[in-house]
Amino acid sequence: METLAPFQEVIDEIQAAGGFDYRLCFQCGLCDVVCPWNKVRTFSMRRLIRESAFGLSEIEGEDIWRCTTCGRCPEQCPRGVNQIQVGVSLRRLASEYEIFPPSVRPARTARASLISEGNPLQGERKNRADWARDAQVRTFSEGMEALFFVGCYLSYDPRMKRVTVAIANILNKAGVDFGILGEKESCCGESIRKIGSEQVFKNLARENIKTFIDNGVHKIIVASPHCYHTFKNEYPEFMVNFEVVHITEYLLQLIREGRLEISKEHSGTVTYHDPCYLGRHNEIFDAPRDLLRMVPGLELKEMSEWGRESLCCGGGGGRIWMDTPQNERFSDIRLQQAREAGAQTLVTSCPYCITNFEESKLNLEYEGVLEIKDITEIIQDVVSL
Numbered sequence: 001m002e003t004l005a006p007f008q009e010v011i012d013e014i015q016a017a018g019g020f021d022y023r024l025c026f027q028c029g030l031c032d033v034v035c036p037w038n039k040v041r042t043f044s045m046r047r048l049i050r051e052s053a054f055g056l057s058e059i060e061g062e063d064i065w066r067c068t069t070c071g072r073c074p075e076q077c078p079r080g081v082n083q084i085q086v087g088v089s090l091r092r093l094a095s096e097y098e099i100f101p102p103s104v105r106p107a108r109t110a111r112a113s114l115i116s117e118g119n120p121l122q123g124e125r126k127n128r129a130d131w132a133r134d135a136q137v138r139t140f141s142e143g144m145e146a147l148f149f150v151g152c153y154l155s156y157d158p159r160m161k162r163v164t165v166a167i168a169n170i171l172n173k174a175g176v177d178f179g180i181l182g183e184k185e186s187c188c189g190e191s192i193r194k195i196g197s198e199q200v201f202k203n204l205a206r207e208n209i210k211t212f213i214d215n216g217v218h219k220i221i222v223a224s225p226h227c228y229h230t231f232k233n234e235y236p237e238f239m240v241n242f243e244v245v246h247i248t249e250y251l252l253q254l255i256r257e258g259r260l261e262i263s264k265e266h267s268g269t270v271t272y273h274d275p276c277y278l279g280r281h282n283e284i285f286d287a288p289r290d291l292l293r294m295v296p297g298l299e300l301k302e303m304s305e306w307g308r309e310s311l312c313c314g315g316g317g318g319r320i321w322m323d324t325p326q327n328e329r330f331s332d333i334r335l336q337q338a339r340e341a342g343a344q345t346l347v348t349s350c351p352y353c354i355t356n357f358e359e360s361k362l363n364l365e366y367e368g369v370l371e372i373k374d375i376t377e378i379i380q381d382v383v384s385l
């Protein structure tokens with residue numbers, strides 16, 4: 001593979017894009033041991049880091065786009081290298097020169113849609129709240145208890161819209177005074193930042209922050225771990241701090257306060273998949289499990305890789321918008337792990353995970369074998385609406 005422009009010029013560009021951690025790496029290779037890519041093909045983050053140190057990065061290739069930013073390897077590194085940031089800095093370079101291999105080109109379409117319509121799914125901005133026709137939802141106004149920030153997949157994706165309606169139904173049942181922003185809401189920007197389009201991220205973040213401030217938002221309920229991560233850990237870069245609550249934490253609180261009551265059973269064996277951006281990146285491991293354990297008749301079983309060691313679904317780091325050959329999909333492995341655990345239902349709490357799992361369910365012909373559910377769909381079924 002041809003290299004772009006080796007040596008100092010490239011090293012300087014990688015540093016300018018935030019990838020300076022390559023200097024700490026002593027090439028132990030522990031990152032590669034835990035990387036999920038090595039379950040399906042060879043890929044070496046260690047090698048990418050080594051090449052960065054010499055300005056020899058192959059930014060035309062597929063490898064700089066592989067990292068799903070799952071967060072497994074930063075936890076292992078004895079030198080504290082932020083491998084994700086090194087990877088993102090290489091993508092910034094490629095994005096700047098508009099160099100995208102064929103498998104990554106769908107991400108360019110997503111980026112164009114983010115710029116024109118504020119979402120990556122080519123939905124029209126004016127249709128962002130169409131899902132709410134099937135639910136009782138008000139527009140957010142100052143003084144309400146919380147904003148429900150819906151997010152892109154839950155606004156436009158047909159499968160995910162069922163989850164959005166479930167959330168609205170549950171919040172209404174609990175008497176929560178909440179509202180949505182409708183077409184004033186824009187993508188949180190988490191994934192576009194990870195594929196290196198920093199300016200698009202900044203524009204989306206500023207739009208959302210202005211809307212939050214103009215509308216008097218203080219508390220934000222989110223269903224996507226990607227929105228959660230960005231609002232909690234990245235928006236403070238803009239000198240703002242909103243109270244951000246993931247729906248699993250919020251539902252648990254509503255039940256503990258007696259505002260929501262579980263009154264029905266869900267019989268069957270369930271396993272819970274920790275989304276990378278809820279679990280490893282934000283340490284929310286217990287709330288979803290505590291919720292599931294409250295459901296009478298539900299037997300919770302863990303898969304072989306769970307909690308901090310959960311297997312990535314393959315959708316983070318903008319990979320949800322890229323093409324992955326069928327024999328390289330982590331989500332297929334995850335469904336097989338769910339079956340091995342004896343689960344009838346694979347439950348999770350992330351729109352990217354659900355999207356990948358539903359596709360794997362089709363590919364593996366698991367219809368009637370394994371159900372895929374968002375945790376809110378289970379809770380909707382066991383509270384009396």
Ligand code: SF4
Nearest residue numbers: 025026028029031077
């Ligand atoms: S684990 Fe850290 S020090 Fe070891 S190869 Fe990976 S980045 Fe380098």
Ligand code: SF4
Nearest residue numbers: 035067068070071073
């Ligand atoms: S963050 Fe995850 S996908 Fe990316 S290199 Fe590390 S282990 Fe691999």
